[in-house]
Each structure stands twice: as C-alpha cells, then as structure tokens.
Amino acid sequence: MALQPSLRPLIIAGSGSAPHTLDVFLDYVCPYSAKLALAIENVLVPLFAEGGKYDGKVKVIFRNQVQPWHASSTWVHEASLAVARVAPQQFWPFSLALFKQQGEYFDIPTSTITPTQVRANLAKLAGDVIGNNLAGDVKELLDLKGSPNGGNAVTDELKYTIKFSRQNGIHVSPTVLWDGLIANEISSSWGEKEWTEFLAAKVAV
Structure with a gap:
C-alpha cells in the first residue's frame, strides 16, 4: 500500500522494504483500537524487528482512522501527525501513550473544554514522551493559523490519511489489511497464539 514520503514514520514495525504489509487502521479514542x-x-514488533522471526518479511503501517462521531478524534490524530513531524522516531511511542490515556479524550471529558485546550493538553502529553523541549514545536504545529478556516500545519497530512481511508472503503476501527486486502478474521482480541498462527500461514520464513 502507498505511503507518502512525509508519513514514513507511520511504518511502526519491520523494514520499509519488507515484501508483506500489514495496514492497521486505528482510532486513538477507540477502545478496540487500543487493544x-x-x-x-507486545507480539508483532518483536517478531518483525531486527533478529526477529519475520525480520525483513513484514512491515506494519499505522493508518490514522479518524472517527468523526467522536469530536476529539480529529484533535488526537492531528497530535500524532505533529509528533511524526517533530520527532519521527517517537510516533509509535506517542501513539501508545495516547492509547493508554485515551479516556482523557473521550466525548464527555472533552465536552467541557475548548478545542484549543485539548490541543494544549495533547502537546503536554507529547512533551512527556518526546521531551518537554519539543512540546512547544508540537503545539505550534497544532495551533490554528492562516485563514479563518485554514486548519493548522498538519491539516494536509490529516487530509491525506482520511482520503486514503475513504478511497479504500475503510469505515470502522480497527480494520486490518494484509497485503492490501481486508483481513476480516483479525480481531482486536487476538493474542500471541492467533497472531502466530496467522503469520505462519501467510509468511514463508
């Protein structure tokens, strides 16, 4: 599957040249995506890392799946894309931090604060992961600027991720593609056993 060069940090496991691709469409405020x-x-990253069983065989691409029925979904995905710009190697650690603290960005907790305050909280969380010296850079990317309806510095990347999902008919999170085709059998409840069996059937070691 295609990935524009500026979003290379979204390859979260394995080598970018690996022949097999696992595309995972996840939303940061979706509990099943967090699982x-x-x-x-815990399971796939070690298998696809250097020295792992499937080293050089499979790559995992994170696909930002904005779910617009959750008002904060846009904001958390913007924050991840800002981190990808400021500290590319920290995109996945920041994503994990977002998933672990996703409850703070659910509908009710974010209903009593402004979007600007939500973005400021996200920049602070980013600082906890990538270093407080870079938190200001993340916040600057998230600040609205330009025309009254022009978005922020990562709006173009956000548009790309949304358009990519739409043109490929991805509607819900999580959705997983194996080599470009939806793998409906993959579940958020899968553990080491299920993943091991799936990979054994799909990848020649």
Whole structure:
C-alpha cells in the first residue's frame, strides 16, 4: 500500500522494504483500537524487528482512522501527525501513550473544554514522551493559523490519511489489511497464539 514520503514514520514495525504489509487502521479514542495497538507492541514488533522471526518479511503501517462521531478524534490524530513531524522516531511511542490515556479524550471529558485546550493538553502529553523541549514545536504545529478556516500545519497530512481511508472503503476501527486486502478474521482480541498462527500461514520464513 502507498505511503507518502512525509508519513514514513507511520511504518511502526519491520523494514520499509519488507515484501508483506500489514495496514492497521486505528482510532486513538477507540477502545478496540487500543487493544490491538497493545498486541502490535507486545507480539508483532518483536517478531518483525531486527533478529526477529519475520525480520525483513513484514512491515506494519499505522493508518490514522479518524472517527468523526467522536469530536476529539480529529484533535488526537492531528497530535500524532505533529509528533511524526517533530520527532519521527517517537510516533509509535506517542501513539501508545495516547492509547493508554485515551479516556482523557473521550466525548464527555472533552465536552467541557475548548478545542484549543485539548490541543494544549495533547502537546503536554507529547512533551512527556518526546521531551518537554519539543512540546512547544508540537503545539505550534497544532495551533490554528492562516485563514479563518485554514486548519493548522498538519491539516494536509490529516487530509491525506482520511482520503486514503475513504478511497479504500475503510469505515470502522480497527480494520486490518494484509497485503492490501481486508483481513476480516483479525480481531482486536487476538493474542500471541492467533497472531502466530496467522503469520505462519501467510509468511514463508
């Protein structure tokens, strides 16, 4: 699957040249996405890393899946894209931090504060992960600027991720593609056993 060069940090596991691709469409405020993200970190990342069983065989691409029925979904995905710009190697650690603290960005907790305050909180969380010296850079990217309806510095990247999902018919999170086709059998409840069996059937070691 395609990935524009500026979004290379979204390759969260494996080598970018690996022949097989696992595209994972996740929303930071989706509990099921959080479960799958933890499985990726605990099960798949070691398998696809250098020296792992599937080293050089499979790459995992994170696909930002904005769910507009959650008002904060846009803001948390903007923050991840800002971190990808400021500290590319920290995109996945920041994503994991977002998933672990996703409850703070659910509908009710964010209903009593402004979007500007939400973005400021996200920049602070980014600082906790990538260093407080870079938190200001993240906040600057998230600040609205330009025309009254012009978005912010990562709006173009956000548009790309949304258009990519739409043109590929991705509607819900999590959705997982294996080599470009939806793998409906993959579940957020999968653990090491299920993933091991899936990879054994799909990848020649």
